[in-house]
Amino acid sequence: MRSLPVLAALVPLAACAPMETPPDTPAVKGCPVLESRNWHAWIDRMPGPGSKPTLNITGEVDLPTPGYSVSLTAGPADRAMPPGLRFRLEAKSPDGMVPQVVTPTEVRYREVTPYPRIREIIIGCGDTVLATIPDVTITE
Numbered sequence: 001m002r003s004l005p006v007l008a009a010l011v012p013l014a015a016c017a018p019m020e021t022p023p024d025t026p027a028v029k030g031c032p033v034l035e036s037r038n039w040h041a042w043i044d045r046m047p048g049p050g051s052k053p054t055l056n057i058t059g060e061v062d063l064p065t066p067g068y069s070v071s072l073t074a075g076p077a078d079r080a081m082p083p084g085l086r087f088r089l090e091a092k093s094p095d096g097m098v099p100q101v102v103t104p105t106e107v108r109y110r111e112v113t114p115y116p117r118i119r120e121i122i123i124g125c126g127d128t129v130l131a132t133i134p135d136v137t138i139t140e
Contacts, residue, residue, distance in 0.1 A: 030126030032091050034102060035062040039131040041121050043113060043138045055113040057087065057121065059131060063103050067094025072109040072123065082117035089125040 039059035045051075057072060068091050075086035089107065118136040122129060 031089070031128050031130075032063055032068065032093065033061045033089065033125050033128075033130060034064060036060070036123075036130040039123065039133050041118070041133045041136045043115075043118065043136060045138055045140045047140070052112045053114075053116065055109070055111055055115075055118070055136075057107075057109040057123075057133070059107045059123070061089070061091075061105050061107055061130070063091065063105050065094060065098045065100055066103040067098050068092065068103070068105060070105055070107050072107060074111070075124075077115070080119060082119045083115060084120040084122065085115075085118055087121060087123045089123055089130060091125070 037060050039057070041055065041057045044054045044056055061070065063070075070089060070091045072087045073090055075088055077083040077085050087109070117138065119134075121131075121133040121136060123131045123133070
């Protein structure tokens with residue numbers, strides 16, 4: 001059996017190496033968020049027919065392009081009383097071609113909560129903690 005010549009020797013090894021990304025870039029962390037700010041959380045216990053305690057969270061993130069859809073997904077609560085809650089920011093990138101412009105994007109969450117008080121809320125994205133909101137306020 002006749003062997004074929006190896007052509008890989010003609011290509012410099014550096015051309016085959018993957019392009020390295022600095023470890024602090026959002027892509028490596030699994031999160032497209034560039035900056036995060038203005039996080040606030042409160043429990044709305046306003047009286048009224050059919051009203052239930054509702055947890056509200058708002059904040060703002062900078063994303064690398066316009067058109068992202070963002071949402072907060074509730075995660076586990078710790079066993080402390082009052083508890084601390086974890087949330088994960090999920091960002092879905094836009095389809096098609098979009099300009100690469102840093103875009104401030106509002107994040108909102110509103111759901112009925114079984115907790116009368118919440119000690120803190122931790123918001124994560126990928127491997128990064130974006131914000132910790134201590135002492136969630138109560139409005140009545």
